[in-house]
Amino acid sequence: MINLRPVTEGVGIALDALRSNKVRAALTILGVAIGVMVVMTIGSMISGINNGVADIFAQLGPRTFFVFRHFEAGITVDDDEDRWWLRKPRLSVEEADRLEALPSVEHVVLDEWAGQPIAWGSRSIARVGIQGRSVAWPAVSGGDLFPGRSFTNLEYYANTRVVVVNAKLASDLFGSLDPIRKTIRIGGVPFQVIGVFNPPPDIFGDGNQPRAFVPHSTFKKHVRQGGGGLTFLVLPEESVPVNQAIDDVVGTMRAIRGLRPAQPDNFDIVTQDKFLETWNQMTGLFFVVMLALSSVGLMVGGVGVVAVMMISVTERTREIGVRKALGAKRREILWQFLVEAATLTLVGGLVGMVAGAGITELVKILTPLPAKVPLMSVVAAIGMSILTGIAFGLYPAARAAKLDPVEALRYE
Amino acid sequence: MTDTIIEVRNLTREYQMGAELVRALRGVDMSIYRNEYVAIMGPSGSGKSTLMNMIGCLDTPTEGEYWLNGLEVSTMGDDALARVRNREIGFVFQTFNLLPRASALHNVELPLIYAGVSGRTRREHASGALSRVGLSDRVDHRPNELSGGQRQRVAIARALVNEPSILLADEPTGNLDSTTSEEIMTVFEELHAQGQTIIMVTHEADIAAHAHRVITLRDGRVHSDTKKAA
Numbered sequence: 001m002i003n004l005r006p007v008t009e010g011v012g013i014a015l016d017a018l019r020s021n022k023v024r025a026a027l028t029i030l031g032v033a034i035g036v037m038v039v040m041t042i043g044s045m046i047s048g049i050n051n052g053v054a055d056i057f058a059q060l061g062p063r064t065f066f067v068f069r070h071f072e073a074g075i076t077v078d079d080d081e082d083r084w085w086l087r088k089p090r091l092s093v094e095e096a097d098r099l100e101a102l103p104s105v106e107h108v109v110l111d112e113w114a115g116q117p118i119a120w121g122s123r124s125i126a127r128v129g130i131q132g133r134s135v136a137w138p139a140v141s142g143g144d145l146f147p148g149r150s151f152t153n154l155e156y157y158a159n160t161r162v163v164v165v166n167a168k169l170a171s172d173l174f175g176s177l178d179p180i181r182k183t184i185r186i187g188g189v190p191f192q193v194i195g196v197f198n199p200p201p202d203i204f205g206d207g208n209q210p211r212a213f214v215p216h217s218t219f220k221k222h223v224r225q226g227g228g229g230l231t232f233l234v235l236p237e238e239s240v241p242v243n244q245a246i247d248d249v250v251g252t253m254r255a256i257r258g259l260r261p262a263q264p265d266n267f268d269i270v271t272q273d274k275f276l277e278t279w280n281q282m283t284g285l286f287f288v289v290m291l292a293l294s295s296v297g298l299m300v301g302g303v304g305v306v307a308v309m310m311i312s313v314t315e316r317t318r319e320i321g322v323r324k325a326l327g328a329k330r331r332e333i334l335w336q337f338l339v340e341a342a343t344l345t346l347v348g349g350l351v352g353m354v355a356g357a358g359i360t361e362l363v364k365i366l367t368p369l370p371a372k373v374p375l376m377s378v379v380a381a382i383g384m385s386i387l388t389g390i391a392f393g394l395y396p397a398a399r400a401a402k403l404d405p406v407e408a409l410r411y412e
Numbered sequence: 413m414t415d416t417i418i419e420v421r422n423l424t425r426e427y428q429m430g431a432e433l434v435r436a437l438r439g440v441d442m443s444i445y446r447n448e449y450v451a452i453m454g455p456s457g458s459g460k461s462t463l464m465n466m467i468g469c470l471d472t473p474t475e476g477e478y479w480l481n482g483l484e485v486s487t488m489g490d491d492a493l494a495r496v497r498n499r500e501i502g503f504v505f506q507t508f509n510l511l512p513r514a515s516a517l518h519n520v521e522l523p524l525i526y527a528g529v530s531g532r533t534r535r536e537h538a539s540g541a542l543s544r545v546g547l548s549d550r551v552d553h554r555p556n557e558l559s560g561g562q563r564q565r566v567a568i569a570r571a572l573v574n575e576p577s578i579l580l581a582d583e584p585t586g587n588l589d590s591t592t593s594e595e596i597m598t599v600f601e602e603l604h605a606q607g608q609t610i611i612m613v614t615h616e617a618d619i620a621a622h623a624h625r626v627i628t629l630r631d632g633r634v635h636s637d638t639k640k641a642a
Contacts, residue, residue, distance in 0.1 A: 016513050322509040325470060326570070327498020327526040329491045405470045409505070 011343050028308045029348030031301025032388055036349045036381045038294040040356025043377035045363060046283045048370045063242050064140050064272065067091065067099075067232035067249065071268035088266045091230040093216070095256055096134075099232065104240040104248045107136040109233040110216040114223055116187040118212065120173045128169060128210045130186060132219025140233045148180050148195030156215040161222055163191040169210035170196050186212065189222045242271065298384065301348060302392035309341050309396035320400050321408030334401040341393025342386045349385025353378065417481055417577055417609055418444040418467065424475035425462050436462040438632035439476065444578075444611065449604045451623035452613045459632040461582075464613045468501055468580050469493045481577045498526050502571025506583035508563045510555040510570075516542060517551045520570045527574060541569040545599055561592035568599060572608070579603065581612040585619055597622045 069091050093110065100108040112132040118125050135156050138145060151162050163184065170179045170193075179193045197213060214223065236245030246269055253267055313320070320333060328336075356373070363371040425437040436459045444450055454460040465471040466478060469485055472493070478486040481500055488496065497503075502523075510519045520538040529537070542548055545565040555563055564584065571579055581600075585593035600622065604610055614620050628636040 318509065319511060322505075322511070323522070323526075324494065325468070325497060325503050326523045327494050327574075329494045329526075331491075332526060406465050409470070409509070 011339060015343065015347075024308060024311075025344065025347075028304040028344055029301065029351060031297050031299075031304055032345045032348030032385050033301075033352035033355065035294040035297025035301060036352030036385055037356040037359070038290060038297060039384070040353055040373065040377050040381055041359045041363075042287065042290040042294075043380075044356070044360040044371045044373045046287055047374045047377075048363075048372050050280070050283065064233055064235050065242065065246060066270045066275070067234060067253070068268045068270060069229055069231075071270050089257065091232060091267065093230075095253065096230075096232055098256055099234065099249055099252055102245075102248050102252060104237050104245040105234060106237045107134070107139055107233075107235040109134040109137045109140050109235070111137075111231045111233055112216060112219060112229065114219070114225055116223060118169070118173070118184055118186055118210070120182060120184045123173055125169075125172060125210055128186075128212055130212050130214060130219065130223055132216035132223065133213055134216055136235075137213065137233075140235050143197060143199040145195045145197055147178070148193070150195055150213075151215045156217055159218045159221045160215065161189065161191045161218055162194045162215070164195040164197050164213040165193055166197045166199055166211040166213075169212060172210050186214070186222075187224050191222075246271070298388050301345065302388050305341050305345060305389060305392040306396060308344065309337060309393050310399070312340070313337065313396050313400040316400075317403065317408050317411040320403050321405050321411065324403070324405040325409065330401040333403075334397045337397035337400050338390055338393050341397065342389035345385045345389030345392075346382070349381050352385070353381050356381070415446050416443050416479075417446050417448075418442070418611075419479040420467075420476070421478075422476040423463070423466060423473050423478060425459075425466065425471070426474045436632055437466070437473070440629075440632070440634055442627060442634060442637070444609070446577075447604070447607050447609055449600070449610045449622075449624045450612070451620035451626045452611065452629065453615060453617075453620050453626055454629035454635070455615070458629040458635075460613050460615075460629050462632075463629065464580065464582055464611075467578075467611060468503060469497045494526075498523060499574060500577045502574065502576040502579045504564070504567050504571050504579065504581035504584045506586035508555070508560075508567045508587070510563060510566055512555055515552050515554055516547065516558070516566045516569075519555070519566055520573050523570060523574045537573055538569075541573040542566070544572060544603075545569045559592075560588050561595050564588065564592075564596055565599065568596075568603075572603070577609060579608055579610045581610065583614055584612060585614070585616070593619065 069088055096108045096110055099105055110133060114130050114132075115127045116130050118128045135151060135153050138150050145164065148164070150164055151160070154160075155162050163186065165173070165179060165184075173179070173184065174182060179196055182193045183190050184193060185191070191212075191214065197211075199211075234245065234249060236242055250265065250269060254265065257266060259266065323333060323336075356377075360371045360373050420440055420442050423437055423440040424435075427434040427436060438459075440459075440463060452460050452463060462471070466473060467480075469480070469488075470493075472488070473486050476486065477484065480496065483496060483500075485493070485496060503509075510516075511522070514522075517535065517538050520541050521534050524534040524537060539548065539551055542551055545568050547562060547565050547569065550558060550562060550566075553562075555566070558566065568579075571581075579600075584600075585596055588596065597619065600610055600612070604624075610623075612619070612623060620626050623640075625637070625639045627634060
């Protein structure tokens, strides 16, 4: 039969000890609380970001893939080989045209970026992301256009100075006024607003950042280049498997660039799966680093637990003697002190969890990040704090359990 | 006569104190019977504390045999000794040794917890023991809310709650004034009258006088063993 009384008793004693030695207990649990708080906060932010990323891709259409001049997974560290990839040729509009002509490809959308000041009358914004895109961009991008429309082929080939603003930019510039047909200045050049783009919910804050879309042709001619580089968004023909479209794109690109079979690709194809995978690798690495940092917090807390429990055992030597005289076995004494240590760290863990959840809420309110406390973090936080208590409480508890009752009763 | 509860044969206990070998007990023989009221006396260094630890199963002898209520205790391991202490022995200490943060009731419950008795039964037995020592109105008081005499009564209730074979008291009046001491001796007298076996270690002759048999130790051996005429 398992006797649960020592557990409730141990919890009671630990809470008593917490109450009577507030400062000491607070210092002990601080390390554990910080460790747990960090784990909770990071966990919720990563899970928030992940959900957001998955959302974006879901809205982009799962079949769209990217052609980059260069794409690198993970975090790059500067070294001698830094920026070697700049020797790769830039992607060109001609290459996009050739890819567009492939039967397996429905659209190739050009995407190029620059940061420019925008002004309307006396209102101005110092730096807005301007994106030069192909006519078909609404087909591969999520969100919708209302009111107004996107640019037409005619406008595209005439390098017409028309612009689609996103909802954020519209409200920043025009407030509640109708943006359509207003003339704004992008880097000093006048453009006519023809539509408002309502982006899909998005975690990178794009939805909350002012942004403007112009025909790529106009972009090249009238917008000062920001060195963002050209990217292709490729939407395969509906009846064609994505992999076949990728093979065609790779083959065509290599042919255009005259690469011999032994030479590697000097461009990068990135599917959304690959993108997500890389993303997960990155956040995974991030998570491991954070976990390591927070384990340092838990270790510090653990050392505190050892110290406090040693003091507790010494202070209560006589009590241990009495308990043994009354019939407590070693195991029961060990258990009592383990429960006490685990209670200490559990309280620390709970404090850390509340703090972590608070920070998560703040992040949610103050940033566009849909941070969310995942159930796993809660379970992990509780488990980790209890484990810390047990692991670090083991030595003091074993000391208590091993005390000789005669010596312990004589202790002053 | 009546049946034996304690049987001690050639009990020897030696300690290594640095380079010196201390021979605290040098072959003690004695028998104590059910419902006896025994005082163990002797000057300091006579070995009476060592003998008390031995009888209380807190310590094991270097040599010799100790039978308690038919069990050979001298060869037992730690956990078995804990079990015997829990079932057979009720300790009363000079300094009461109550848990300061726990109520009188909880203090008395403690031996029952280690005996694995479940909640309600435990509380019933504990409050029963407290009323046996006249403290039924102090159940929820903490030790620091009680007088010295009351604390020692709580300790006696705790010693009795498991219905032990022997009540083992170590200088039970050592921290009490003479009036309160008499009060505690009256409690012992009543318990003895109800059939409780009591062994009391003391160096005070007037306290020992309450017992019905006095064993005196000197230099680790039994020096005298006298029974009061009934």
